[in-house]
Structure formats: structure tokens, C-alpha cells
Amino acid sequence: MKSNKVIIVFLSLISWIGFAQEQKMTNSEIVAFKQKVNAVAKKIQTLSSDFTQYKHMDFLSKDIETSGKMYFSAPNLLKWQYKNxxxxxxxxxxxxIFIDDEGKKNTVDIGNSKIFGKINTLIVGSVSGNMFDEKEFTISFFKTKTNNITRLLPKDASLKKYIKQIELTFDSDDATVIQVKLIESSDDYTRIVLNNKKLNGKIEDSVFNN
Structure with missing residues (x-):
């Protein structure tokens, strides 16, 4: 009986610590956070970063890990270069969308698909941090000691079939995105962690060649 009480107390402590680490922002904090992120996003002309991607699927015991380099040039040029x-x-x-699979190339016309268009806007917005569209998403805002987190629930029925929730983690100092998590309707998810970010550095035009 005594051991059971210890376990209960221990689990309660874990829950309390988890709650203490992440708290909802106040209305004034939300306003200040959105203003800061939007101001930074408007100044981003180019962004390059290393990334590590984790693909989680329930039927696998371990996440699939890939890594590479991401390049962004305003307003909407974006490339994910997987290297490992x-x-x-x-x-x-x-x-x-231009796809190059080890030399095998394919092209998808976003203009022919409403859902591809929305996903494209979503991905570009998640990199630049410009995603606070209340018409498209129900958004909630949270904070920790080191980061700010936004959770976006799509309102569009066609998008909901593919994406249940988007979670963006921002560095609280420079207000740039450091992690993107896309949760699918099946509850499988993709988590992308950005490291070694370079803002407004020179990116060669050849990077965005088809």
C-alpha cells in the first residue's frame, strides 16, 4: 500500500512539472508575441538551416530519422534538401513542386489542386513564422521558460483530412521557428527540428534550380 502511494505522488509530481513547464499565454502576451513574430517574418528575405526530421508512425517501434538542409527565399521559394x-x-x-529522387525528377502543379495549394502556403508559412491566419486556423498560444508554442487546428474540411494539427515552436529570443510538428488525421506525425539557422545570408540562385 505504501509503495502505491509513492507511485501516485510521483506521477502527480510529473504531471505538475509538465504543467509548470508549459502555460497558456495571457491575452497581452499573445498580442506581444504575434507582433514580434510578424515583425521578424517581414524582415526575413532568406533563411537557411540544417534540419533533422522524425517521422512517427504507430506501427513502427522507432521513428524514421532523416536530415539535410532547408533553404527559403521570400516570398515563397522553399527547398528541402535531404542528404542522409x-x-x-x-x-x-x-x-x-519539383521532386528530385536521386536523379529521378517529377513535377506537381499546385495550381491544379486546392489542397496542395493550402499545404504549400502552410509549409512556407511555418518556415517564415507567418501563420497567424484566424480565418484558416483555430490557434492557441503557450509558453515555456525558453520557447513559445502555437497550436493550429485547420478549419478547412479538405485540409483536415490530411492534417489534424500544426504545432510551431519559436525561440523566445529571436522569434523564429525552431521546430515544426505536423500531426496527421491518423495521429501519425512528422517533427522537423531546425538548427544552425542563418537569417538573410546569401543563397545562390542555383539552389532553387529545378
């Missing part, structure tokens, strides 16, 4: 464990790139450009 394989060479693969996805380029968002001119309302199209």
Missing part, C-alpha cells in the same frame, strides 16, 4: 540517409529534394517554386 538518401539524396532527395523537394522544391516549391512558381506554384509547382
Amino acid at each position: 540517409p538518401y539524396n532527395y529534394s523537394i522544391l516549391f517554386k512558381n506554384n509547382k
